[in-house]
Amino acid sequence: MATSAAAIEPKETTAAITVSYEHPWIVRLAHWLNAVALVVMIGSGLRIFRAFPSFGPKIPQEDLVHIPGQFTIGGWLGGALQWHFTFMWIFVGSGLMYVIYQLATGHWRQVLFMPRDIKGVWPMARHYFLFGPKPAVDAAYNPLQKLAYTSTIFFGVASTLTGLVLYKPAQFWWLAWPMGGFHFARIWHFAAMCGFVAFIPGHLIMVVLHGWNNFYSMVTGWKRDPEYLG
Amino acid sequence: MADDHPEERQRVGGSDPEQEPQAQRQAQSSEEQDSAQQEEVDAPLPSSGPAGEPIRIVSPIESKRMNRRELLKLVPVLAVGAFAISKFRQPLLDEGLHFSDWASGKLFGRHRLAQTFSNGDVVAFERFPYNFYDVADPGVDLEKWTLTVQGLVQRPGEYKLEQIQALPKIVQNTRHVCVEGWDVIGNFGGARASDFLRLIGADTSARFLETTCADGYYESIDMETMLHPQTLFCYEMYGKPLDRGHGAPLRLQMPTKLGYKQAKYLDSIRVTNVLQPDKRGYWEDQGYSWYGGL
Numbered sequence: 001m002a003t004s005a006a007a008i009e010p011k012e013t014t015a016a017i018t019v020s021y022e023h024p025w026i027v028r029l030a031h032w033l034n035a036v037a038l039v040v041m042i043g044s045g046l047r048i049f050r051a052f053p054s055f056g057p058k059i060p061q062e063d064l065v066h067i068p069g070q071f072t073i074g075g076w077l078g079g080a081l082q083w084h085f086t087f088m089w090i091f092v093g094s095g096l097m098y099v100i101y102q103l104a105t106g107h108w109r110q111v112l113f114m115p116r117d118i119k120g121v122w123p124m125a126r127h128y129f130l131f132g133p134k135p136a137v138d139a140a141y142n143p144l145q146k147l148a149y150t151s152t153i154f155f156g157v158a159s160t161l162t163g164l165v166l167y168k169p170a171q172f173w174w175l176a177w178p179m180g181g182f183h184f185a186r187i188w189h190f191a192a193m194c195g196f197v198a199f200i201p202g203h204l205i206m207v208v209l210h211g212w213n214n215f216y217s218m219v220t221g222w223k224r225d226p227e228y229l230g
Numbered sequence: 231m232a233d234d235h236p237e238e239r240q241r242v243g244g245s246d247p248e249q250e251p252q253a254q255r256q257a258q259s260s261e262e263q264d265s266a267q268q269e270e271v272d273a274p275l276p277s278s279g280p281a282g283e284p285i286r287i288v289s290p291i292e293s294k295r296m297n298r299r300e301l302l303k304l305v306p307v308l309a310v311g312a313f314a315i316s317k318f319r320q321p322l323l324d325e326g327l328h329f330s331d332w333a334s335g336k337l338f339g340r341h342r343l344a345q346t347f348s349n350g351d352v353v354a355f356e357r358f359p360y361n362f363y364d365v366a367d368p369g370v371d372l373e374k375w376t377l378t379v380q381g382l383v384q385r386p387g388e389y390k391l392e393q394i395q396a397l398p399k400i401v402q403n404t405r406h407v408c409v410e411g412w413d414v415i416g417n418f419g420g421a422r423a424s425d426f427l428r429l430i431g432a433d434t435s436a437r438f439l440e441t442t443c444a445d446g447y448y449e450s451i452d453m454e455t456m457l458h459p460q461t462l463f464c465y466e467m468y469g470k471p472l473d474r475g476h477g478a479p480l481r482l483q484m485p486t487k488l489g490y491k492q493a494k495y496l497d498s499i500r501v502t503n504v505l506q507p508d509k510r511g512y513w514e515d516q517g518y519s520w521y522g523g524l
Contacts, residue, residue: 015289016287016288017288017290017293018285018286019286019287019296020278020279020284020285020286021285021286025300025304033310036310037310049411051411052408057353057414058413059359061412079323079517081409081519082324082326083323085326085327085330085519086323086327086330087326088330089329139280168334168337168524169344169405170344170485170523171337171342182405182413216297219300220297220300221300222293222296222300224293226285228279
C-alpha cells in the first residue's frame with residue numbers, strides 16, 4: 001500500500017484524474033437499499049424476538065437473553081412487525097436485484113467463493129488481521145472478500161427462506177422440512193441474522209481502512225486513482 | 231500504466247485554464263461515450279481494471295459531473311429516507327403492512343390445507359397456554375348462551391350450541407401459532423365454519439365475518455378463510471368441551487391464522503361487506519396485521 005500511495009501522490013497535484021468505474025449503478029442501488037433494509041430487519045427482528053426470547057416451549061418458558069430495547073426498532077411487538085413486514089420487501093427486492101444482475105452479466109464469477117479460493121483465505125486474513133505479508137491478487141476480489149460477500153448472499157437466502165416459513169407456515173410447511181421443521185426455521189432465521197451481525201463490523205473496518213476513494217466508489221461508481229494502477 | 235493504452239484517450243479542446251500542461255489529455259465527455267463505456271464492463275478492455283472496469287482520465291470538473299450523474303441514480307435510497315421523517319413514518323408503515331396483507335391474501339389458497347399432526351405430536355393439555363387479553367374467564371352463563379347471528383344472512387337470530395354441534399363434527403390436530411413466536415400443536419373439535427354459514431344462509435360472496443366476544447374482544451375474518459375446510463367453530467379441545475380459559479362455549483379455530491385471530495367466548499357474528507374502521511380487531515386496531523394469515 002505504501003508504494004502505491006507514493007505513486008499516486010504526484011497525480012494529486014495534476015489536474016487530470018484517473019478514474020475507474022468500479023460499481024455499476026444497479027449494484028450500488030442494491031447495496032444501499034439492502035444496507036438500510038438490513039439494519040431495519042435486524043433491529044425490528046430483535047424486538048420481535050424480545051416478545052418470546054426462547055427457542056423452547058411456551059410452557060415452561062425459559063428466556064435465553066434479554067435484548068435491551070435501545071438495540072431494537074419498533075417500540076413494541078406490533079410496531080416491530082410493521083417495520084419487519086414493510087422492509088422485508090426492500091430487503092428481498094434489493095437482494096434479488098443484485099443476484100439477477102450478477103447472473104445476467106456473468107459478474108458472479110468475480111465474487112462467488114469457489115473451492116479454489118479456500119487456500120487463499122488464510123494468507124489474506126493473516127495480512128489483514130496479523131500484519132502478515134500482502135498476498136498477490138490479480139483478480140477483482142481477493143479470496144477473503146469472496147468468502148465474505150458470498151457469505152452475505154448465503155445469509156440473505158437463508159434468512160429469506162426461513163422467514164418465509166415463519167411468516168407463512170401453513171402455506172410453506174413443506175419448505176420447513178429441509179430446515180428440520182418449523183422450530184428449527186426460527187433458529188436458522190436467528191442464526192442468519194447472527195451471520196450478518198458478524199459480517200457488518202469486519203466490512204465496516206475494511207471500508208475505513210481502504211479510505212475515502214474506495215468508499216466513494218460505492219456511492220458514485222467512479223473510483224479516483226484506483227490502487228491497481230499504482 | 232496510464233501510457234499503456236493511448237488508444238483510449240482523446241484530446242478535446244478548450245481545456246480548463248487551471249490545468250497544468252502535462253495533463254492536457256482528457257477523455258471525451260459526450261453522453262454516448264459515457265454510456266458505451268459503462269456497458270463495456272463485461273468485456274475486459276485493454277484499459278480496464280482487474281474486474282474489467284473501464285478506466286478514464288478526466289478533468290476534475292468532468293469527474294464531478296460524472297459523480298453527480300451517478301449519484302442521481304441512487305435517488306430510490308433517499309426515498310427510503312422518508313421513513314426517518316416522523317410525519318411520514320406511520321402512514322408508510324401502515325402502507326407496508328397493508329401491502330403485506332394484500333400479498334398474503336393473494337397467496338392464500340382456500341383449498342390448500344395446513345399441516346395436520348398425529349396424536350403423538352400433540353402437546354399435553356396442561357402445556358397448551360391459556361391466552362387472554364384481559365380476563366381469563368368473562369363468566370359466560372353456559373346454560374343460557376346463544377350465538378347472535380346478524381348481517382348478510384337469510385336466517386339471522388339466536389343459535390344454540392346444540393344446533394352447531396348437530397353439524398358434522400371435525401376433529402383436527404393443528405398448529406396454533408402465536409404472533410409472539412411460540413407455537414403449540416393442539417387437538418380441536420368443532421363444526422366447519424362453512425357448514426354453519428350454510429345453515430344460517432350466509433351470503434358467502436360477502437367479504438368479511440365480524441365477531442364480538444363475551445370478554446369485550448372482537449375480530450374480523452376474510453370470507454375466504456371462513457370458507458377454508460379447516461376453519462372451525464370450535465367447541466371441543468382434547469375431546470372435552472372447551473373450558474372457560476380456552477373460550478367456552480365457542481371459539482374460532484383456524485390453522486391458517488395467527489392466534490390473536492382465533493376469537494374466544496363468541497357472542498355474535500355478523501356477515502358484512504364493510505368493516506367498521508376502528509373495530510377491525512382488538513389487536514389489529516393497535517397495529518397488528520389485520521390479515522394475520524399463516
